[in-house]
Amino acid sequence: MIGIVAVSHSARLAEATAELAAQMVPKGGVPLRLAGGAGTEADGTPILGTDAMLVATAIDELAPDTDGVIVIMDLGSAVMSAEMALEFRTSDVPVRLVPAPFVEGVLAASVSAAGGASLDAVAQEAESALLAKTAVLAPAPPSAAPEEKPNPESEIVRRVPVLNSLGIHARPAALIVGAAQGDRSVRLRALPGGAEASAASLTQLLVLSAAKGDEVELLGPVASEQAIDRIAALFHDGFGELES
Amino acid sequence: MAGVVTIDVLREWLTRFRDAVTEQREWLTELDSAIGDADHGANMARGMGAAVEKVVQAAPEKVDALLKTTGMALVSSVGGASGPLYGTFFLRAGASAGPVSELDGPALAAALRAGLGGVVDRGKAEPGDKTLIDALLPAVDAFEVGLASGDEELAASARRAADAAAAGRDATLDLVARKGRASYLGERSVGHLDPGAASTTLMFETLADAIAESGR
Numbered sequence: 001m002i003g004i005v006a007v008s009h010s011a012r013l014a015e016a017t018a019e020l021a022a023q024m025v026p027k028g029g030v031p032l033r034l035a036g037g038a039g040t041e042a043d044g045t046p047i048l049g050t051d052a053m054l055v056a057t058a059i060d061e062l063a064p065d066t067d068g069v070i071v072i073m074d075l076g077s078a079v080m081s082a083e084m085a086l087e088f089r090t091s092d093v094p095v096r097l098v099p100a101p102f103v104e105g106v107l108a109a110s111v112s113a114a115g116g117a118s119l120d121a122v123a124q125e126a127e128s129a130l131l132a133k134t135a136v137l138a139p140a141p142p143s144a145a146p147e148e149k150p151n152p153e154s155e156i157v158r159r160v161p162v163l164n165s166l167g168i169h170a171r172p173a174a175l176i177v178g179a180a181q182g183d184r185s186v187r188l189r190a191l192p193g194g195a196e197a198s199a200a201s202l203t204q205l206l207v208l209s210a211a212k213g214d215e216v217e218l219l220g221p222v223a224s225e226q227a228i229d230r231i232a233a234l235f236h237d238g239f240g241e242l243e244s
Numbered sequence: 245m246a247g248v249v250t251i252d253v254l255r256e257w258l259t260r261f262r263d264a265v266t267e268q269r270e271w272l273t274e275l276d277s278a279i280g281d282a283d284h285g286a287n288m289a290r291g292m293g294a295a296v297e298k299v300v301q302a303a304p305e306k307v308d309a310l311l312k313t314t315g316m317a318l319v320s321s322v323g324g325a326s327g328p329l330y331g332t333f334f335l336r337a338g339a340s341a342g343p344v345s346e347l348d349g350p351a352l353a354a355a356l357r358a359g360l361g362g363v364v365d366r367g368k369a370e371p372g373d374k375t376l377i378d379a380l381l382p383a384v385d386a387f388e389v390g391l392a393s394g395d396e397e398l399a400a401s402a403r404r405a406a407d408a409a410a411a412g413r414d415a416t417l418d419l420v421a422r423k424g425r426a427s428y429l430g431e432r433s434v435g436h437l438d439p440g441a442a443s444t445t446l447m448f449e450t451l452a453d454a455i456a457e458s459g460r
């Protein structure tokens with residue numbers, strides 16, 4: 001699994017971000033270490049800042065149990081401290097510093113890492129973590145590209161209803177990523193005519209913006225039937241959010 | 245021979261630099277409050293305080309260990325961007341100096357040049373960006389020019405470096421910030437000295453003082 005180091009000027013911001021991320025991943029979740037703040041003043045006041053050694057230690061702590069580590073940082077000196085940490089760390093697991101928005105990036109990376117994604121895929125997810133917000137606030141014009149027709153011989157196509165009242169928001173999307181277990185060939189499409197989103201990508205799923213009452217098409221090769229079944233079951237179960 | 249700088253002089257330099265940033269703490273913070281996040285004075289005073297404390301504890305006998313101890317302490321305790329920047333300066337300067345107990349003029353120049361290179365690598369700033377580079381670069385240049393032109397004493401070259409740093413610092417007044425938080429202000433950063441250039445000038449002034457003092 002891929003580990004995540006969250007670097008923030010504020011220890012409290014790092015902790016709160018971890019708290020948000022923890023809501024999105026199953027229990028035990030994802031190897032996440034925080035490097036927040038630069039210690040405390042003599043009187044105990046937390047110092048806003050970053051500490052390269054803290055970042056290096058966090059990377060080294062994750063290294064033995066992970067296949068790679070991505071580092072997501074907030075602003076300013078956090079970037080320089082993360083770069084310096086690469087010189088100080090003693091482990092040799094691959095590390096990637098990702099230019100991602102801090103809160104969204106840590107969330108997207110956590111979900112992706114918990115789903116078993118590779119270092120590249122986790123980094124990619126974190127980096128495109130603003131897509132969901134961009135899609136809402138500055139939607140791109142509809143694409144003129146012709147829709148790809150799935151080949152019925154080799155593709156499974158299944159229609160499922162969105163039953164839960166809030167639609168495919170962040171938590172259901174995270175459950176879908178978990179159910180996909182890293183299988184990027186499974187796609188989802190909000191009907192009618194929505195763009196396809198990979199089931200393994202939190203950020204793409206959030207762009208689906210499927211609401212209650214919508215229908216969603218699940219697509220994928222025959223080899224992915226089990227993943228499709230798991231995802232379909234989540235939809236039919238209303239993602240555990242149905243009023244009883 | 246234009247003299248050498250012993251490890252005792254370097255230790256004296258670090259102590260004086262700490263004292264200077266501690267005394268000028270309010271001023272550095274005031275400069276930073278105009279164009280940054282108003283913590284440069286506190287950060288540098290805390291960082292150099294920690295550095296001198298570590299140096300006293302570890303009592304390194306070689307120049308590389310002395311400067312490495314200083315750099316590591318700064319990295320861990322400054323908090324802001326000056327931590328990695330000054331930290332890298334001292335780490336690279338120490339690596340250049342090596343395990344020796346004193347530096348002659350060219351060796352000191354090489355260490356300062358290596359430190360400058362480290363800051364440039366780390367911060368990716370160029371001259372004119374309104375950063376500490378605008379004091380650091382002319383200071384290192386002036387030190388080398390002093391050596392090349394045959395300043396009789398090392399102290400004279402160090403004084404040239406301090407004067408060049410001060411001139412570079414003053415020139416940041418009219419610059420538009422292009423790096424760090426000050427860059428968000430754009431044109432509104434004009435008319436304010438860069439706090440990093442100000443603390444760098446203190447670093448060279450205290451170096452010149454420590455060397456001059458040792459020659460008496």
